[in-house]
Amino acid sequence: MDPHLLRTFVAVLDHCSFSRAAAALGYTQSAVSQHIAALEADVGARLVERRPVGPTPAGARLMEHAPALLLRLDAARADIARLNGARPTRLTLACSPAALGPTVAQALADLRASARLLDVDVRTLGRAAVLTEVVGGRADLGFVDGVAAPSDPLPIPDLGPTVTLAAAEEPLAVVFPDGHPLARRRSVRLTDLAQAQWIDAPDTAVPLDRLRAVCRTDGFPPRLRHHGTDLHGLAALAAAGHGLAALPLPLASALPGITAVPVGEPRLVHRTELVHPANPTEPARELAALIGR
Amino acid sequence: MDPHLLRTFVAVLDHCSFSRAAAALGYTQSAVSQHIAALEADVGARLVERRPVGPTPAGARLMEHAPALLLRLDAARADIARLNGARPTRLTLACSPAALGPTVAQALADLRASARLLDVDVRTLGRAAVLTEVVGGRADLGFVDGVAAPSDPLPIPDLGPTVTLAAAEEPLAVVFPDGHPLARRRSVRLTDLAQAQWIDAPDTAVPLDRLRAVCRTDGFPPRLRHHGTDLHGLAALAAAGHGLAALPLPLASALPGITAVPVGEPRLVHRTELVHPANPTEPARELAALIGR
DNA sequence: CCACCTCCATCAGAGTCTCTTATCCGCCAT
DNA sequence: ATGGCGGATAAGAGACTCTGATGGAGGTGG
Numbered sequence: 001m002d003p004h005l006l007r008t009f010v011a012v013l014d015h016c017s018f019s020r021a022a023a024a025l026g027y028t029q030s031a032v033s034q035h036i037a038a039l040e041a042d043v044g045a046r047l048v049e050r051r052p053v054g055p056t057p058a059g060a061r062l063m064e065h066a067p068a069l070l071l072r073l074d075a076a077r078a079d080i081a082r083l084n085g086a087r088p089t090r091l092t093l094a095c096s097p098a099a100l101g102p103t104v105a106q107a108l109a110d111l112r113a114s115a116r117l118l119d120v121d122v123r124t125l126g127r128a129a130v131l132t133e134v135v136g137g138r139a140d141l142g143f144v145d146g147v148a149a150p151s152d153p154l155p156i157p158d159l160g161p162t163v164t165l166a167a168a169e170e171p172l173a174v175v176f177p178d179g180h181p182l183a184r185r186r187s188v189r190l191t192d193l194a195q196a197q198w199i200d201a202p203d204t205a206v207p208l209d210r211l212r213a214v215c216r217t218d219g220f221p222p223r224l225r226h227h228g229t230d231l232h233g234l235a236a237l238a239a240a241g242h243g244l245a246a247l248p249l250p251l252a253s254a255l256p257g258i259t260a261v262p263v264g265e266p267r268l269v270h271r272t273e274l275v276h277p278a279n280p281t282e283p284a285r286e287l288a289a290l291i292g293r
Numbered sequence: 294m295d296p297h298l299l300r301t302f303v304a305v306l307d308h309c310s311f312s313r314a315a316a317a318l319g320y321t322q323s324a325v326s327q328h329i330a331a332l333e334a335d336v337g338a339r340l341v342e343r344r345p346v347g348p349t350p351a352g353a354r355l356m357e358h359a360p361a362l363l364l365r366l367d368a369a370r371a372d373i374a375r376l377n378g379a380r381p382t383r384l385t386l387a388c389s390p391a392a393l394g395p396t397v398a399q400a401l402a403d404l405r406a407s408a409r410l411l412d413v414d415v416r417t418l419g420r421a422a423v424l425t426e427v428v429g430g431r432a433d434l435g436f437v438d439g440v441a442a443p444s445d446p447l448p449i450p451d452l453g454p455t456v457t458l459a460a461a462e463e464p465l466a467v468v469f470p471d472g473h474p475l476a477r478r479r480s481v482r483l484t485d486l487a488q489a490q491w492i493d494a495p496d497t498a499v500p501l502d503r504l505r506a507v508c509r510t511d512g513f514p515p516r517l518r519h520h521g522t523d524l525h526g527l528a529a530l531a532a533a534g535h536g537l538a539a540l541p542l543p544l545a546s547a548l549p550g551i552t553a554v555p556v557g558e559p560r561l562v563h564r565t566e567l568v569h570p571a572n573p574t575e576p577a578r579e580l581a582a583l584i585g586r
Numbered sequence: 587c588c589a590c591c592t593c594c595a596t597c598a599g600a601g602t603c604t605c606t607t608a609t610c611c612g613c614c615a616t
Numbered sequence: 617a618t619g620g621c622g623g624a625t626a627a628g629a630g631a632c633t634c635t636g637a638t639g640g641a642g643g644t645g646g
Contacts, residue, residue: 001366003294018623031605033624038604043373050623051613058373061572064454065369069362073294076358080336080351158451161357279354297633311594321635326595331633343594344642 001042003073006066008035009047013063016053068159071132075160075277078137082279091283092121094130094139097204097229098248099272103168104143107290111283118283124229126203134275135159140284145272147172147206147214147246154273161278167291168272172206173249173260175238180259187264190246194219197243201226204234205245206270214268231255246270294335296366299359301328302340306356309346361452364425368453368570371430375572384576385414387423387432390497390522391541392565396461397436400583404576411576417522419496427568428452433577438565440465440499440507440539447566454571460584461565465499466542466553468531473552480557483539487512490536494519497527498538499563507561524548539563 011021012032022032040047047059055063091111095104100122112118125133127144134142146154156164174193176183194215200208200222208220223243226234231247232255238245239257248270252260274291276284304314305325315325333340340352348356384404388397393415405411418426420437427435439447449457467486469476487508493501493515501513516536519527524540525548531538532550541563545553567584569577 001296001369003296019621028606029623030607030625034604037624043370045373045377053623058376061372061376062369064571065365065372068453069365069369072358072362072365076294076355076362077336079354079358080338083351083354084338160361278357312592322594323596323636324634327633330595346594 001039003070005035005039005042006062007070008032009039009059009062010066010070012036012048012053013055013059018053071135072160074136078135079160079277079279081137082277082281088282089117090119090121091141091281091287092123092139094123094125094133094142096127096130096144097124097231098251098270099130099143099145099167100124101168101170101248101251101272103291104272107167107287110290111287114286126227126229127207131157131159131275134277135162137277140276140281141287142275143167143272144275145206145248145270147210147268148271149214150267150269152271154271156273156275162275163278163280163288165274165288165292166271167274169269170251170272171249172263172268172270173247173252174263175235175245175247175252175255175258175260177239177241178257178259180241183259183261185261187262189265190215190263190268191217191219191265193244195221197221197223199224199226199234199237199243199245201228201234201237201245203227203229204231205247211246215266294332296363298328298332298335299355300363301325302332302352302355303359303363305329305341305346306348306352311346364428365453367429371428372453372570372572374430375570375574381575382410383412383414384434384574384580385416385432387416387418387426387435389420389423389437390417390524391544391563392423392436392438392460393417394461394463394541394544394565396584397565400460400580403583404580419520419522420500424450424452424568427570428455430570433569433574434580435568436460436565437568438499438541438563440503440561441564442507443560443562445564447564449566449568455568456571456573456581458567458581458585459564460567462562463544463565464542465556465561465563466540466545467556468498468528468538468540468545468548468551468553470532470534471550471552473534476552476554478554480555482558483508483556483561484510484512484558486537488514490514490516492517492519492527492530492536492538494527494530494538496520496522497524498540504539508559 008021008025011025012018015021015024018032019029022029036048045058046056047062049056108120112120130142130144133139144154148154153164174188182188194217198208198220199205208222211220212218224237226237234245235255235258249260249262252258274288276288280288301314301318304318305311308314308317311325312322315322329341338351339349340355342349401413405413423435423437426432437447441447446457467481475481487510491501491513492498501515504513505511517530519530527538528548528551542553542555545551567581569581573581
């Protein structure tokens with residue numbers, strides 16, 4: 001199971017095509033064909049259905065491992081690279097949208113005020129991408145947000161040795177269109193809304209499956225799926241009545257066209273966590289220290 | 294980063310020797326030397342210190358990834374192999390010592406009574422080994438025990454797609470030597486014992502770092518370390534006053550020479566969980582269904 | 587102090603592997 | 617039919633990865 005073979009396997013299934021995968025990877029189509037054949041011979045099972053190109057059952061199982069393996073290989077490389085390649089003058093942050101709030105911004109300001117010349121690079125990404133960027137070494141530090149019981153940690157998938165640290169906790173709110181009957185409430189019970197229509201915006205609002213897990217229910221039916229990191233776009237959808245979403249209260253209150261109502265029960269908070277590799281770069285370590293204070 | 298190279302890298306550091314690693318892997322010493330050289334050229338850093346053989350800082354970082362990577366490669370292979378290689382007449386269980394209690398034994402009896410001819414193979418292993426055996430496909434099903442808040446799941450490291458299921462919850466107890474002053478108590482507070490001397494027996498009793506995490510303290514100093522899966526050996530050590538240990542109450546009460554006192558505060562339980570791959574073998578699925586009822 | 591032993595590094599060469607190019611084959615739409 | 621698309625296959629050049637032989641550094645015992 002050569003990583004090269006796994007990489008082309010993933011590329012083939014991502015692109016649903018041998019030739020497009022070959023182009024993406026800089027191989028010839030022939031090489032890709034041979035890679036898949038070699039992998040199939042290795043595991044002793046057909047992995048890719050041809051025409052149309054798609055995973056066989058065995059291929060689907062392998063797809064549950066291959067991306068994680070490749071990511072961890074990157075993580076290992078990045079871990080080692082950090083030991084030498086000191087570029088202490090640049091700090092790359094990866095943030096999920098609702099994580100980039102006043103706490104993080106202020107800490108970053110403190111860091112830039114205190115430290116010597118520092119070139120900061122902030123990127124807003126989906127939650128999963130924040131982790132892959134940090135673990136893969138393309139970002140020095142990540143901020144991920146989510147929902148949890150007060151002072152409980154967020155469930156962060158284990159992609160390698162990382163350190164997480166609470167950065168901020170804010171009340172959790174449900175956003176309603178302005179004028180919605182429930183928008184006048186002082187607070188709402190999340191479980192009362194389990195059968196309402198929700199917008200599933202896993203990159204911006206709290207993902208619905210997370211709400212289900214925290215509330216131990218299988219409600220929260222998604223009415224509309226929104227991919228991307230655009231909070232204003234999400235607000236527009238919510239304002240137009242496409243469904244509800246869960247956001248941190250301060251942020252949600254500032255978005256146009258919607259009314260944010262705090263969640264009363266269950267007792268939950270919107271939480272932002274800092275995540276960095278076990279051996280962070282120097283500026284990342286400093287920022288983490290500022291947040292940790 | 295060829296898996297072969299990673300494998301010999303791990304073997305070299307495990308054996309602290311190129312030649313012994315070569316013998317263990319069935320290579321010549323020359324090949325091992327070339328593997329390490331290739332890996333070092335690949336990552337661009339020296340990984341292994343020679344004479345004596347040991348990890349460099351970069352090598353130490355890689356050692357945090359390499360075993361996990363190799364395990365996950367095995368897991369991928371095993372996942373695919375399970376799709377075809379039906380051997381539905383044999384069930385291999387891996388259990389951590391305190392997990393193999395009446396609940397598990399009874400469920401197993403029910404399964405053997407109900408099912409057609411079934412060849413059962415039970416192995417007692419340390420907690421970590423149970424997971425590697427299950428994930429690597431060498432066991433169909435594992436039972437792991439640990440300590441958690443009531444109805445909270447155990448923290449199981451993420452080595453791939455697995456399913457976990459609560460199998461049993463029992464009161465947690467601290468074991469004292471017979472006649473110990475505290476042995477007459479009806480219950481003890483764990484935090485009162487944070488400064489007592491403890492036996493660290495990670496494979497049998499609840500690991501001390503787990504107690505620290507659950508109690509949010511850094512107490513529980515280990516006075517003696519005991520590796521292995523021998524509960525009677527642990528009891529003998531505890532009876533001789535080498536230190537305290539945490540075990541499930543029913544089991545601890547049955548061990549000779551020691552007195553088990555239930556833990557009153559914090560509210561904790563000894564929990565046993567079943568863990569199996571996301572696509573289990575047929576007998577494993579049946580046993581899981583029996584436990585789940 | 588030297589002979590010797592252990593252990594890792596290096597070299598050379600045989601066999602294997604892994605690419606590319608070129609071609610083939612099945613399927614589909616025109 | 618026919619051309620186009622997309623994957624499979626064949627052949628060959630070059631790179632790779634073993635083994636066996638040899639070299640060299642460091643420790644040890646006589």
